[in-house]
Amino acid sequence: MNILDKIVADKRKEVALKKSVLPKAQFEKSVFFDRNCNSLAEALRNSETCIIAEHKRRSPSKSTINQNTNVGQVAQGYERAGVCGMSVLTDIKYFGGSIEDLLLARASVDIPLLRKEFIIDEYQLLEAKAYGADVILLIAAVLSREEIKNLSEFAKSLGLEVLLEVHDQEELEKSVMPSLDMLGVNNRNLKTFEVSLETSKALSVLIPDDFVKVSESGISSIEAIKTLKEFGYQGFLIGENFMKTDNPGKSAEMFIKSLL
Numbered sequence: 001m002n003i004l005d006k007i008v009a010d011k012r013k014e015v016a017l018k019k020s021v022l023p024k025a026q027f028e029k030s031v032f033f034d035r036n037c038n039s040l041a042e043a044l045r046n047s048e049t050c051i052i053a054e055h056k057r058r059s060p061s062k063s064t065i066n067q068n069t070n071v072g073q074v075a076q077g078y079e080r081a082g083v084c085g086m087s088v089l090t091d092i093k094y095f096g097g098s099i100e101d102l103l104l105a106r107a108s109v110d111i112p113l114l115r116k117e118f119i120i121d122e123y124q125l126l127e128a129k130a131y132g133a134d135v136i137l138l139i140a141a142v143l144s145r146e147e148i149k150n151l152s153e154f155a156k157s158l159g160l161e162v163l164l165e166v167h168d169q170e171e172l173e174k175s176v177m178p179s180l181d182m183l184g185v186n187n188r189n190l191k192t193f194e195v196s197l198e199t200s201k202a203l204s205v206l207i208p209d210d211f212v213k214v215s216e217s218g219i220s221s222i223e224a225i226k227t228l229k230e231f232g233y234q235g236f237l238i239g240e241n242f243m244k245t246d247n248p249g250k251s252a253e254m255f256i257k258s259l260l
């Protein structure tokens, strides 16, 4: 069993348990449930910075990155820095996040928020909406085409945007459909943790032009962004490079300044 299989097996148990404790009808009572979502795709199309900054305490590939974060402060720092959106990891077991992190970020900023999670069930989409997300991530490596279709259409019916993540040509070809807003290429192979920006370069030509292209993971230099922009990318998801510092917001601000 690779790490991704393990994460998904644990996620299925976690979601089953959550469903028994908190029935999904509860989510409709959230003040955020009827909120109009902010568009990340729109922000990326109209921005020069193109950065989606992530809140990530640890990961299976790096163990601890930053355990002493205050997610509200990080969110405000990212917003001040001028990012297009923020990604909030909500997985507890492998990434040290929580769904409450999303809520705290939502309470602190207005920028588009992506719920970064291993989504396998509509329950998690209702939960994402209730806790203030604007965008959800679907990972092609763990979903069939039919699951991608059902989950993305359900997300859209809630007013959420959808970022679909792929790592190779096969995943990309099985996933392209109109209910997606953005296509993300993960430079990190979630099964082996190998990182290479070549993945984004190779897949860029295969992504239809009507989707906003996002390059994810392993990005730490201005040069990398300039090169990826030449390959048509309009969004760049950066986590560790900001989170490993004492002040992720300030790091994002400096990065963005040197980008402009």
Ligand SMILES: O=P(O)(O)OC[C@@H](O)[C@@H](O)c1c[nH]c2ccccc12
Binding pocket: 054, 056, 116, 117, 139, 165, 186, 216, 217, 218, 219, 237, 238, 239, 240, 241
């Ligand atoms: O910290 P990095 O290398 O800048 O990567 C951020 C983000 O792309 C990464 O956390 C990520 C991309 N796809 C995921 C899916 C699940 C968990 C995490 C991820």
